[in-house]
Amino acid sequence: MSNIEVNGAKILLELPFGISITETQVNMWLVMAAIAAVCAWLTHGLKVRPTSKRQIIAEYIVKTAENFVTGNMGARWKWFTPYIAALFSLAMFSSLISLLGMYPPTSDLNTTMGWALMTFVLITFYKIKTNGPLGYAKSLTEPIFIMTPMNILGEIATPISMAFRMFGNVASGTVVSLLVYAALAAANNALFGWLPGILGEMAGKLPILQLGVPAILSLYFDVFSGVLQAFIFCMLTMLYIASAAETSD
Amino acid sequence: MIIMAGTLDFLSINVWHILMAIGNLLILVLILKKFLFKPVQKILKEREEEIGKTYSDADKALSEANAEKELYLKKLDDAKSEADNMIKTASERAKAESAEIISDARAEAERRRRNADEDIELAKKKAADEMRDSISEMVISLAEQVVEKEIDPKAHESLIDDAIESLGE
Numbered sequence: 001m002s003n004i005e006v007n008g009a010k011i012l013l014e015l016p017f018g019i020s021i022t023e024t025q026v027n028m029w030l031v032m033a034a035i036a037a038v039c040a041w042l043t044h045g046l047k048v049r050p051t052s053k054r055q056i057i058a059e060y061i062v063k064t065a066e067n068f069v070t071g072n073m074g075a076r077w078k079w080f081t082p083y084i085a086a087l088f089s090l091a092m093f094s095s096l097i098s099l100l101g102m103y104p105p106t107s108d109l110n111t112t113m114g115w116a117l118m119t120f121v122l123i124t125f126y127k128i129k130t131n132g133p134l135g136y137a138k139s140l141t142e143p144i145f146i147m148t149p150m151n152i153l154g155e156i157a158t159p160i161s162m163a164f165r166m167f168g169n170v171a172s173g174t175v176v177s178l179l180v181y182a183a184l185a186a187a188n189n190a191l192f193g194w195l196p197g198i199l200g201e202m203a204g205k206l207p208i209l210q211l212g213v214p215a216i217l218s219l220y221f222d223v224f225s226g227v228l229q230a231f232i233f234c235m236l237t238m239l240y241i242a243s244a245a246e247t248s249d
Numbered sequence: 250m251i252i253m254a255g256t257l258d259f260l261s262i263n264v265w266h267i268l269m270a271i272g273n274l275l276i277l278v279l280i281l282k283k284f285l286f287k288p289v290q291k292i293l294k295e296r297e298e299e300i301g302k303t304y305s306d307a308d309k310a311l312s313e314a315n316a317e318k319e320l321y322l323k324k325l326d327d328a329k330s331e332a333d334n335m336i337k338t339a340s341e342r343a344k345a346e347s348a349e350i351i352s353d354a355r356a357e358a359e360r361r362r363r364n365a366d367e368d369i370e371l372a373k374k375k376a377a378d379e380m381r382d383s384i385s386e387m388v389i390s391l392a393e394q395v396v397e398k399e400i401d402p403k404a405h406e407s408l409i410d411d412a413i414e415s416l417g418e
Contacts, residue, residue, distance in 0.1 A: 008259050019265045028273050035277065039284035046292040048299055055292075062289040082286050086277040105270075110263050114270030171259070 009108050024108040031093045031105070061085075072235065073242040080241075087115060088234045095170050095226025099218065106226070107171035109163065112233075116159035116166075119237045123158065126245040162236055166229045173221025181214055384416075385409045 009022035042058035050056055065085040070078050091106060098104040105111045128136045140151040388409055
């Protein structure tokens with residue numbers, strides 16, 4: 001049985017003041033660069049009368065994103081579309097990057113925590129903007145004063161649950177894949193290792209059982225889960241912010 | 250700056266990394282705005298304007314065409330009534346002219362008939378005069394032979410004429 005070690009992101013660069021650059025940041029930059037490149041490629045040479053498939057795809061993406069945001073938040077939030085689009089694309093491709101065997105930035109709690117804190121800041125900002133600072137403070141003491149700690153906990157729980165939901169899904173996918181892979185290696189060794197002599201040694205090391213199963217697991221944990229979690233994160237962000245900006249009366 | 254090989258713990262919190270995640274997200278927002286949303290929205294707006302312009306142009310052209318159609322219909326009507334008028338006056342004039350021609354012809358015919366009648370009357374009279382002269386000469390010569398005496402035509406002229414008159418015409 002091999003030793004299984006579950007680690008976080010590799011530290012690639014250590015800078016002063018405790019700043020370090022890890023795989024998380026580098027991979028996220030790669031994702032961002034790829035998204036930027038694709039966007040620039042899709043939107044170069046746009047024409048009023050479209051002649052290229054690229055333009056149709058670009059317009060489709062923009063319209064779909066706008067409909068997604070206005071459908072969930074209302075027409076007055078149309079300006080918010082780029083934020084949701086950035087959040088969705090960054091979260092989704094940061095998870096999907098694991099298909100290339102790279103470390104997914106979304107399996108780093110710092111990433112998802114950062115995005116969730118961003119959502120929390122926006123929620124709180126719109127609550128204060130809509131109800132006024134006093135109204136916001138008062139809403140924390142409702143329905144009775146004694147509930148104040150509970151309400152504050154509830155406020156804080158929102159970003160934490162969002163951060164851990166995404167992190168947990170992506171990171172657990174990595175962990176489960178790792179465990180299954182190790183288990184299959186052990187089973188492979190046990191199944192073919194009894195063959196006599198050098199044949200057994202070789203067959204035991206050949207990854208025969210590891211061929212199919214991890215691919216199916218990866219389909220769920222990397223593709224389905226990655227897309228779904230990005231979607232859920234965006235939906236929650238939109239719904240929380242839209243309801244925060246709604247006048248309570 | 251130290252390049253280091255090491256790993257973070259599976260579950261670790263690092264304020265700098267959190268800030269970098271937020272910063273990355275905001276940078277991507279700007280990237281998407283600049284490279285995707287702004288250009289596409291610009292082109293969509295331009296297209297909307299072009300479509301609006303096309304529609305208004307079409308409406309304008311249609312109303313112009315309708316106005317011209319009205320004008321042509323009116324002109325056509327005018328031309329029709331004018332043509333009717335012309336035909337009417339022409340036929341009236343033709344009628345009047347034909348009536349005039351016919352009446353002229355009638356008058357001419359009447360005049361000629363009258364002339365002919367007069368000629369006939371004249372000829373008749375002349376013939377009758379000649380006949381009377383020859384008859385009176387014949388009667389005189391006959392009477393001369395009967396009375397064997399010359400009759401002075403001058404003296405008996407009125408007598409003979411009376412006789413011939415009574416013979417009738």
